Amino acid sequence: MDIIATKVELKKWCLAIICLFALPLTIVSQDESGIITASLDIPLPRKDISEQILRRTGYVASYNADLRIPNWVAWHLSAEHVKGAVSRPGGNAWHEDNEVPCPKATSDDYRNSGWSRGHMCPAGDCKWDEQAMYESFLYTNCCPQDRSFNSGDWNEIEIRCRRWAEKYGSVYIVCGPILYQGTHKTIGSNRVVVPDAFFKVVVCLNETPWGIGFVCKNSNENKKTSSYVNTIREVERITGFTFFPSLPENLFKDIKEKITVR
Numbered sequence: 001m002d003i004i005a006t007k008v009e010l011k012k013w014c015l016a017i018i019c020l021f022a023l024p025l026t027i028v029s030q031d032e033s034g035i036i037t038a039s040l041d042i043p044l045p046r047k048d049i050s051e052q053i054l055r056r057t058g059y060v061a062s063y064n065a066d067l068r069i070p071n072w073v074a075w076h077l078s079a080e081h082v083k084g085a086v087s088r089p090g091g092n093a094w095h096e097d098n099e100v101p102c103p104k105a106t107s108d109d110y111r112n113s114g115w116s117r118g119h120m121c122p123a124g125d126c127k128w129d130e131q132a133m134y135e136s137f138l139y140t141n142c143c144p145q146d147r148s149f150n151s152g153d154w155n156e157i158e159i160r161c162r163r164w165a166e167k168y169g170s171v172y173i174v175c176g177p178i179l180y181q182g183t184h185k186t187i188g189s190n191r192v193v194v195p196d197a198f199f200k201v202v203v204c205l206n207e208t209p210w211g212i213g214f215v216c217k218n219s220n221e222n223k224k225t226s227s228y229v230n231t232i233r234e235v236e237r238i239t240g241f242t243f244f245p246s247l248p249e250n251l252f253k254d255i256k257e258k259i260t261v262r
Contacts, residue, residue, distance in 0.1 A: 058132030059121040072176035073120035084127030105139035109188025118145030148220035175200035211255035
């Protein structure tokens with residue numbers, strides 16, 4: 001009876017922990033042991049912008065049909081995902097998203113535009129599943145980016161996130177474009193909007209929970225990664241989004257109001 005009681009109590013504690021960190025959206029991802037369920041906290045919706053939620057194998061995107069780019073893309077990155085064996089496809093793997101209305105971004109919009117196709121959820125975070133890799137090249141997971149920024153500072157932040165996932169077991173990531181007030185440049189006949197800047201917020205709930213934010217201009221600044229660091233609260237002020245709304249109150253300040261560089 002004591003053993004049974006112990007098991008019951010252990011189950012109750014496990015359920016309590018799950019409820020504590022329960023987040024509003026659940027996606028299914030796969031590691032070496034098979035299918036697992038990963039909880040992913042997505043930003044609260046904004047009533048002042050167009051939004052279509054797109055649920056993919058490796059991420060969730062909030063797509064803006066007015067701008068032809070995502071408002072944000074969110075995903076859960078685990079150490080197992082980083083170790084995936086799926087290769088990045090060769091050639092131009094980008095393709096249109098048939099789940100969103102026209103007009104929408106196409107390859108013709110980017111061709112000879114002077115802007116590169118910038119992943120929001122990077123291909124390097126989707127090596128764990130062939131479908132996840134394929135979907136990472138949807139234009140709804142893409143924004144026009146400065147070529148040097150895309151392959152330089154933005155890529156360095158992506159690499160750092162993968163290192164954090166390996167070190168701490170997993171991280172939650174949300175990133176997307178920033179559009180300041182005023183008119184914006186567009187590319188192609190579909191008038192795909194070119195962002196002024198980009199944000200990325202990262203949270204780790206393992207060990208001692210921490211969070212960090214980044215804000216980067218969409219230009220070739222070639223700075224140290226630390227120069228882009230902000231608190232998540234400051235990124236919320238800049239973007240108007242509320243990130244990780246289901247965080248327990250006792251973790252709120254440590255994660256959102258402190259800058260943690262690790």
